[in-house]
Each structure stands twice: as C-alpha cells, then as structure tokens.
Amino acid sequence: MNIIRLLLIVLILISGALLAAKQTWKLLADDGLHDPQSPAIELLQEPSEALILLPPDTTGNMVSWVDALRDKYIEPRSNLFSVTKVKILDMDIILENTGEMSLVRFPHLSHTEWLDCDNCHDSIFKEKVGANPINMFAILNGEYCGRCHGAVAFPLTECLRCHSVARRTFTGKPGVQPK
Numbered sequence: 001m002n003i004i005r006l007l008l009i010v011l012i013l014i015s016g017a018l019l020a021a022k023q024t025w026k027l028l029a030d031d032g033l034h035d036p037q038s039p040a041i042e043l044l045q046e047p048s049e050a051l052i053l054l055p056p057d058t059t060g061n062m063v064s065w066v067d068a069l070r071d072k073y074i075e076p077r078s079n080l081f082s083v084t085k086v087k088i089l090d091m092d093i094i095l096e097n098t099g100e101m102s103l104v105r106f107p108h109l110s111h112t113e114w115l116d117c118d119n120c121h122d123s124i125f126k127e128k129v130g131a132n133p134i135n136m137f138a139i140l141n142g143e144y145c146g147r148c149h150g151a152v153a154f155p156l157t158e159c160l161r162c163h164s165v166a167r168r169t170f171t172g173k174p175g176v177q178p179k
C-alpha cells in the first residue's frame with residue numbers, strides 16, 4: 001500500500017518535472033532572429049529570464065497572456081492619449097459553421113482587454129453576426145482569426161481553444177450569447 005502511494009508520488013513528481021521542462025525558450029543567439037555575432041546579444045535580457053515569472057502556458061511563447069493580464073502580473077498602458085476611450089465589451093459569439101468540429105466561442109471580453117474595436121471592426125470582421133465568410137482555410141492563410149492567432153496570439157494547432165463548445169451540449173442559439 002505504502003509502496004503504491006510512494007510510486008504515485010514519484011510519478012506525479014516526474015510528470016510535474018516533465019511539464020515544467022516543457023516551458024523552455026531558445027537563447028537569443030540561437031533564435032534565428034538575432035545576430036549571434038552582435039555585441040548587443042550580451043546586453044539583451046534572455047526571454048527565459050523574463051517569461052519564467054509569468055503564468056505558464058503549454059504552447060506559443062509559453063506564457064498565458066490572458067492570465068498574466070487578469071492576475072496583474074503585467075499592467076500594460078492601455079492608451080497613449082488621455083482622450084482615447086478604452087472600451088471593454090463582454091459579449092460572447094458562437095460561430096456555427098464548423099462542420100464536424102465543435103462550435104467556436106469568440107469572447108469579446110478577452111479580446112477587448114488587449115485590443116481596440118478598430119483593430120477588428122470593420123477591417124478584419126464586419127460588425128454583424130454572420131456577415132463574414134470565415135472558414136478554416138482562410139484562417140490558416142492568415143485571414144480573420146489567423147491575422148493574430150499563430151502570429152501574436154496562441155497558435156492554430158490549439159483547435160479546441162476556439163472550437164470549445166460541443167455541439168451535443170449546446171442548447172442555445174448561435175450568434176450573440178445572453179449573459
């Protein structure tokens with residue numbers, strides 16, 4: 001009995017260590033972006049040093065930026081000019097043209113905590129449910145959600161973070177969701 005318990009603890013510790021080990025970053029000199037010969041490489045802060053302090057994620061640059069912002073690990077300046085009105089909108093939209101995949105929940109809240117309405121409306125998305133012929137091919141080509149996801153926001157390989165609402169459990173109506 002005790003041995004089984006011990007084994008369990010060891011297993012949990014090992015898997016914890018493996019998970020933690022996944023959160024690693026390339027050195028600036030090896031990232032293919034910085035010139036390894038440049039003297040500045042010695043002066044710049046390594047991403048690992050800065051990012052290890054932030055809430056972890058399992059993909060992208062290994063930081064959950066949504067949590068980092070909400071839990072006040074970071075407090076980025078929201079506007080440069082005092083006249084700019086910061087608008088936060090708590091409105092979820094369910095998109096239903098997902099074939100066999102689960103439905104997509106688009107949360108305005110977590111987006112408007114980072115972005116202005118103008119960043120999306122009307123250049124990337126017309127401000128009307130169903131007015132945009134969004135599809136996965138276009139997204140993978142860097143349009144619609146793919147303008148940011150896979151570039152600066154979590155990557156497109158994380159299917160279920162967008163396709164998060166199972167069809168059989170969803171009883172509501174697609175489009176704007178009641179709060």
Ligand code: HEC
Pocket residue numbers: 087088089093095106108111112115116117118119120121125126127128129130131132176
């Ligand atoms: C990251 C991109 C993004 C940002 C930023 C964004 N939206 Fe949207 N918005 C969407 C998407 C996607 C839809 C759904 C489009 C569709 O169904 O084709 C939508 C739909 C809407 C709709 C239509 C609802 C309806 O009843 O048809 C309104 C209104 C709207 N947004 C307002 C706003 C406002 C106000 C802001 C800023 C506070 C904002 N949005 C910021 C992506 C965004």
Ligand code: HEC
Pocket residue numbers: 095096097098099100101104132133134135136137139145146149155156157158159160161162163
């Ligand atoms: C950034 C969000 C996002 C991610 C990540 C994502 N999808 Fe989608 N997907 C969408 C949206 C939005 C639609 C269109 C929904 C609509 O217009 O009603 C869509 C549509 C689809 C469709 C419907 C058919 C088509 O071609 O449009 C399929 C199938 C699909 N996605 C599969 C996937 C798979 C598989 C993955 C992971 C490899 C994935 N998606 C990742 C947002 C995403």
Ligand code: HEC
Pocket residue numbers: 065066104105106107110111114115119120124144145146147148149152153154161162
């Ligand atoms: C203009 C840039 C932009 C566009 C366009 C965009 N997103 Fe995002 N999205 C972000 C950023 C930034 C975040 C927060 C950082 C992250 O999670 O990587 C985010 C986060 C998310 C999250 C996680 C929310 C949470 O609370 O954890 C989901 C889900 C999501 N996006 C879905 C979508 C879908 C679906 C579309 C297309 C209909 C889309 N996004 C279009 C920038 C964008």
